[in-house]
Amino acid sequence: MIFRLDERLIFPNPELAEPDGLLAVGGDLSANRLMLAYRHGIFPWYSDETPILWYSPHERFVLYPDEVKISKSMRQVLRSARFTVTVNQSFAQVIEACSAVPRDGQDGTWITEDMKQAYITLHQLGYAHSYEVWTGKELVGGLYGVQVGRVFCGESMFSKQSNASKAALITVCQSGLYDLIDCQLHTEYLESMGSRHISRQTYMQVLEANA
Template identity: 75%
Template sequence: MIFRLDERLIFPDPALAEPDGLLAVGGDLSAGRLLLAYDEGIFPWYSDDSPILWFSPHERFVLFPTELNISSSMRRVLNSNRFKVTVDTCFADVIEACSAVPRKGQDGTWITADMKAAYINLHQLGHAHSIEIWQGNDLVGGMYGVAVGGVFCGESMFSKVSNASKVALISLIQSGKYKLLDCQAHSDHLESMGARMISHIEYIEILRANRY
């Protein structure tokens, strides 16, 4: 059953989500609703031609810092000083780049204008963060997401040169700030770096144990 949200800041039990994770439709992208959603293991994912859709998958694709696998070739990249890493210096540029980079198998982007505005607002409130990767003065890669206590919910990443987004992800994980990176969607390259599926129940337990 798919639930329709109204103006009240409440969500149905995520355990009631459809097999594909779809839980609810409607509502808005206010900071209060977004923060409540992430705190309950829910996130928005939709396109311009649809209403706001809220998902809570029955399994989550996550990466624990202790399970991070860095290949020998990637270690050489990290040791080469080819890239400079910064945090929260140009959040709007990162989310714009994430929305503009073409992706295999995707027609357009789910990062709509409303989504950009909503996450920039979360950033200004101190809840959403970006990691930026530079070559000289050029922004060549990065990622952004939402911090929920000790869990970082990764929303999107981009790379204009080889390995730039991987450097962003590794820098985030090695920062020591987070107990878990929620990758949301499966990808082969994240799996090769140690990401794996856990149950929704385990994910919620981690969220609750790392609130602060």
């Protein structure tokens, strides 16, 4: 059963999600609703052609920072100072660049204009963060996500140069700020970096410890 949300700030129990993780439809993208969702292991994923869809996968694809895989060639890239990585310097630019990258399973962008504005608001409130990768003054990669205690809920990343998004993700892992990075859904790219599946129950235990 898929639940339809109204103006009340409530979500159904994530255990009631469909096999594909779909839990609820509707509601809004207010900061209060978004943070309530993230604190309960729920995130929005939809397109302009659909209403707001809320997901809570039965298995979560995550990266433990101390398990990140850094290849020998990537270590050389990091030592070369080819990239400069900053934090929260160009959030709007990062989300705009990410919006041009289709998510697995969708033909077009899943970062709608409403989502851009909602996450920019979360950033202004101190909940959402961006990691920017630069070559000189050119933004060549980055990622953004939402922080829930010591959990970083990664939303999207982009790369205009080889290894740029890897540099951003490795910086997140090495920051010492997080016990877990939530990658949400499986990709081969993130698997190659050391991400793996954990049960929703395990994920929720980490979230609850960080709420």
